[in-house]
Amino acid sequence: MSQVEMVVNGRKVSGTVEDRTLLVHYLREHLGMTGTHVGCDTSQCGACVVHMDGKAVKSCSILAAQASGSDIVTIEGLANGADLHPVQAAFREHHGLQCGFCTPGMIMAATDMIARHPEGLDEKTVRAELEGNICRCTGYHNIVKAILAASKAMGKAAKGKTKKAA
Amino acid sequence: MVETAARELGVSPAELRRKNFIREFPYQTPVIMAYDAGDYETSLEAAMKEADYAGFEKRREKAKKQGKLRGIGMSCYIEACGIAPSAAVGSLGAGVGLWESAEVRVNAVGTIEVLTGSHSHGQGHETTFSQIVADRFGVPIDSVSIVHGDTDKVQMGMGTYGSRSGAVGMSAVVKALDKVEAKAKKIAAHLMEADEGDIVIENGELKVAGTDKSVPWFQLALAAYTAHNLPDGMEPGLKEGAFYDPTNFTFPAGCYICEVEVDPDTGETEIVQFVAADDFGNIINPMIVEGQVHGGIAQGIGQALLEGAHYDPASGQLLTASYMDYTMPRADDLPSFKVSTSNTPCPGNPLGIKGCGEAGAIGSPPAVINAITNAIGNNDLAMPATAQKVWSALKAATKH
Ligand code: FES
Ligand code: FES
Numbered sequence: 001m002s003q004v005e006m007v008v009n010g011r012k013v014s015g016t017v018e019d020r021t022l023l024v025h026y027l028r029e030h031l032g033m034t035g036t037h038v039g040c041d042t043s044q045c046g047a048c049v050v051h052m053d054g055k056a057v058k059s060c061s062i063l064a065a066q067a068s069g070s071d072i073v074t075i076e077g078l079a080n081g082a083d084l085h086p087v088q089a090a091f092r093e094h095h096g097l098q099c100g101f102c103t104p105g106m107i108m109a110a111t112d113m114i115a116r117h118p119e120g121l122d123e124k125t126v127r128a129e130l131e132g133n134i135c136r137c138t139g140y141h142n143i144v145k146a147i148l149a150a151s152k153a154m155g156k157a158a159k160g161k162t163k164k165a166a
Numbered sequence: 167m168v169e170t171a172a173r174e175l176g177v178s179p180a181e182l183r184r185k186n187f188i189r190e191f192p193y194q195t196p197v198i199m200a201y202d203a204g205d206y207e208t209s210l211e212a213a214m215k216e217a218d219y220a221g222f223e224k225r226r227e228k229a230k231k232q233g234k235l236r237g238i239g240m241s242c243y244i245e246a247c248g249i250a251p252s253a254a255v256g257s258l259g260a261g262v263g264l265w266e267s268a269e270v271r272v273n274a275v276g277t278i279e280v281l282t283g284s285h286s287h288g289q290g291h292e293t294t295f296s297q298i299v300a301d302r303f304g305v306p307i308d309s310v311s312i313v314h315g316d317t318d319k320v321q322m323g324m325g326t327y328g329s330r331s332g333a334v335g336m337s338a339v340v341k342a343l344d345k346v347e348a349k350a351k352k353i354a355a356h357l358m359e360a361d362e363g364d365i366v367i368e369n370g371e372l373k374v375a376g377t378d379k380s381v382p383w384f385q386l387a388l389a390a391y392t393a394h395n396l397p398d399g400m401e402p403g404l405k406e407g408a409f410y411d412p413t414n415f416t417f418p419a420g421c422y423i424c425e426v427e428v429d430p431d432t433g434e435t436e437i438v439q440f441v442a443a444d445d446f447g448n449i450i451n452p453m454i455v456e457g458q459v460h461g462g463i464a465q466g467i468g469q470a471l472l473e474g475a476h477y478d479p480a481s482g483q484l485l486t487a488s489y490m491d492y493t494m495p496r497a498d499d500l501p502s503f504k505v506s507t508s509n510t511p512c513p514g515n516p517l518g519i520k521g522c523g524e525a526g527a528i529g530s531p532p533a534v535i536n537a538i539t540n541a542i543g544n545n546d547l548a549m550p551a552t553a554q555k556v557w558s559a560l561k562a563a564t565k566h
Contacts, residue, residue: 044489066411095453098461099288123502130497134489137288139464139526140497 004068008033009077017064020136023057024048026064035075035104039134046133049105049112050074056112058132075104079112086157087111087150096146098137109133110147114154121151169239169536170545179536180214183242183421196285199246199255201417203557205445208244212443213240213421216504221426234427235560236438239536241422242530247521248333248416248514265411266330266340267322270346272297272404274391276384277309280342281322284335289523290454295339295452298517302343304370305383322409329521332450333416337515341408344486349404353390354381356397416512418520420444422463422529424537431443433557435471442505442529447520449514456521459505460525468495469527470534474550493550 002021005014006030015030020158022041027033027050031049041060048060051073059067078085086093087110097103113129114121126147127140168186172179184207193201214220222238228238234314249255252263269281278299284291296310313319326335347367354372355362358379366375373380381389386404389395393402425439442459449455472493476485486492511518531549538556539545547555 006566024503031244040489042490044494095457097288098290099456127497127500134494134496136465137461137495138457139460139503140500141460141464142498144502 002065002068004064006070006072007066008072009074019063021063021064022060023052023062023064023067023072026067027059027072029066030064033074033076037101037104039101039105044132044134045102045105045106046109047102049108049133051108051112054096054115055148056109073108075107077117078107085111086154087114090146090150090153091143094142094149096138096142102133102135102137106130106133106135106143110143110150113147114151117151118155118158120155121148123148168242169532169539173300173545179240180210180219183240184210187242196436198258199415201244202414202513203465203510204244204419205416205508205510206244206419206421208510209419209421209443209445210242212506212508213441215421216443216506217423217439217441219423221433225425229427233430235430235541236406236425237537237539237541238425238426239533239538239540240424241529241532241536242419243422243525243532244417244419245329245528246415247329247418247524248412248414248512248519249328249330250415251413251460252411254415257331262324263411264324265331265409266324266334266338267320267405267407267409268335268342269321270339270342270405272346272350272387272390274388276305276382276387277311278303278305279311279313280339281313282335282339283314283325284331285323285326286331287326288310289326289331289458290451291326291335293333294450294454295336298336298339298527299343302347303383304365324484327523329416329418329523329525331521331523332517332519333515333521334410334412336450336517336519337412338408338410341410342406345365345406345408346404348366349400349406350386350390352397352400353404354386357381357386357389357395376542410515412514414514416447416514418444418446418522420525420529424530424533426534426537426541428538428541428556428560429518430560433555433560435551435553435556437467437471437499437501437534437537440467440501440503440530440533442443442503442526443508444505444522444525444529445508445520446522446525448480448509448518449507449522450517450519452507455507456505458522459526460503460523462528463503463505464495464500464526464532466527466530467500468493468535468550469529470549470551472550472552473493473497474552 037047039047172182187206226236250264268282271279300307351365360374390404423441450461542560
């Protein structure tokens, strides 16, 4: 058994888990946070993507014990109260989800992608970087559209902020 | 087959299709289906225009200079959806009837709950079903809730498949709405001492046409339940159910055009353009319809290029049992799609809907394969057309 403690969406959590417990199972089964999905647990589908210390990771490919001591953000921690995160808002606006199974992973991967490309994104880059996230419903068309729109909106918001600061 | 025939006859694939389009309806096919309405030429024209079909040879030349084999392929499909008239499927041996059920419950405060036997797992029933209710009574869409997939609440239902939720499930809702509307008008006429035939429903109110008399929807709903002043002999309440058994299948049709570039050294296929022009009859929500088409196209392209189930011949063991071995299309296997619709209303159901759930997956595989075989000059290519298969087919074609 392993003793784990971490911060999940700003809340300190701790517990004792079997050594083999995956981070995604710790989140879903121990903490009851079922927003993060499991589509394969062999690291292909991306439904389980969360942020660990600010980086997108597949939580089915990391042990809870490995994540001990880190700062985790899941889909549940993205919105600010009733205000959706800009990426969530863009998915909603552009009909970027149908069944919703891939959506938590898509959104967590997308926020990470946008953060890594402050210069902005083009369609080719978005498609290439979505390699690790599978969707069966949308044909990716509206997901790509939503990510591009969110990247634009967030780029504008960031510029606005730096102007204000200056 | 049509594409191969066109190639062997040396006529344009578009022309051969155009020549053979059915133009008179209803058209009884030799099998059970009787096509009720369609306009296949409009889809063909729309797709060819969007794809710049005429400019293809130029693009082929350009690709050739860059060492790529460019090909174009089309497919004109028709499918039987809105399944299905119970008697027809019974004659084909089905053990069930394929009607759908609905119940519309207007609560005493005017909010409306719709129970449907069509389950929604991403098709957006919560949106589209609410839309038709909100439109009918002029109430805010948020005051409508859709209940599905709960067998404690929904008595009977046949489910979501065969592009039937709109054509069959919504038609059941419409039938129940008709009954609710008729009763609501009776109550309104009684309350306002008017003739039932003069009552119109507009902007969330029941009005006496040509006067300034009106009752708000929520007040009417309350009156139905307080039952202090109902027409003689009328039961209290405002809740109606209906079953809808379609009179015919529906027949969505369309034209898909795919353009590919094949790398002759590796057999790798890139889809450079994909156009879909569908005739779905009347459409309740274009965004949802487009989403359904996008997903279908991706699935069809997956089938054409990537997805294959392999068994070990010795043991019968499935070898492609996880995403590690079974290739689902990824975002970078696909382009953005150009989709459009035309709208020949379906005469068979009250909303004129044909259905759109499967179209994308039906029209796309032949279009993709026709494009690849056009590029490599060999019609003999099995799905999934993996790089290895395409490369081998190309080698076989260049040998002769
Ligand atoms: S569940 Fe983690 S990648 Fe599929
Ligand atoms: S929305 Fe269903 S898998 Fe992506």
